[in-house]
Amino acid sequence: MIKSTLERRFWLIELLANWEGRITCGHLQHYFRLGRQQASKVINQYQDAYPEQLIYCASAKSYLPTPQFNPEFISFDVAEYLNWVSGQSTHLPQADDKYQLAHAILVPPARNVSPHIMRPLVHSMRQSERLEVDYGAVTHPDRSGRIIVPIRFVNTGRRWHLRAWCEKAQAYRDFVLSRLHGTPTTEGKYLSVLPADTAWETEITLRIKPDPRLSEAQQAALIHDYGMHNGELQLPTRAALAHYLLQEMQINIKMLDGNPAAQQLILVNQDEIKSWLFT
Structure with a gap:
């Protein structure tokens, strides 16, 4: 959880350096209403704290991520950047018209909760x-x-x-x-x-693979899509949430879809975890 003003500034430094490839004093000036000297001081503070992360490029007049860049304040999930650039991050500086990218957001119908x-x-x-x-x-x-x-x-x-x-x-x-x-x-x-809420307190791992009925090329596409290791995706979760996670990934545990392109993914260790799944 990002709390302090300095942490918020470090977060934006890492976000832009990682996903856009550069960070400038102008970014900090714009989003935090800082003077140029203040913005430069923030970047220097970041470099003092994390000296292996950024390198200054005079020709680009920007700080670039080093090959060793390993962020402390952001994740490597692209959704974090896309939520920011589309204006969906509410607790951190918002991208505005100056920096936003073209995007569209699907808004599902709201649930009626009084x-x-x-x-x-x-x-x-x-x-x-x-x-x-x-x-x-x-x-x-x-x-x-x-x-x-x-x-x-x-x-x-x-x-x-x-x-x-x-x-x-x-x-x-x-x-x-x-x-x-x-x-x-x-x-x-x-x-x-x-x-005791045993299902909540129990940690299990879902082992997910491409549907073996798919062609090698199709399976390779899914392996790349999900960043699978050795052709398998391992998802740790609370046992109480396992079924919801499978639903979110559209993995049918009761029957295989007749069309493997529609099924795409299968649960490998269903027998191992079936006692935690809804019947």
Whole structure:
């Protein structure tokens, strides 16, 4: 988490040096409203702290990343840069018309979650209280009431869930926020100790490979696309989130699509982890 002003400036230095190939005093002047002397001082501070990262190029009047460039404040995920350049990073300096690149953003429909739902959930989570909720699952659309103990919010990639202890199921369950109705009502403190959330606490690894029915060239394209090592992608995850991750990657664990180009990826170690997947 980037907190201090200096860290924010170092973050932008690394972001532009890594993804655009250069950083100048002008960038820092523009985004942080600094004078040229101040901007130069920030770059010097960065070089003092991380002397192997940047080298000055007089002909380009820019600082360039060295071959040993190994950032401290950014990841190597291109999404971090694209979120910034498209104006989607909210906690750091925003790219504006001067530096933005042409882009388009797909905006899925918003899920209907009322503040009247969220407020009791947040209060309950902070106060360790039980709540009675009205929940309409697709498998049980009758919206039967149940008493839960909210634990945490979880973003599964497509939507937000509430992970909670469910007294009716006597187990931890994930509740889609947009399927809660009405206003949850408090049922007081949960007096006993909740059971361990084993699925949440257990770490597993998903082993993903290209569908072997694809041609060698098609498999090679996927191996390059996902940066696989030895033809395999290993994804560590909490057991409770494994099924959501597979859904996000469009990996069908029940049956192979008849068209391998549609399937693309398969789960190699399904037998090893099947006890953690939804049935």
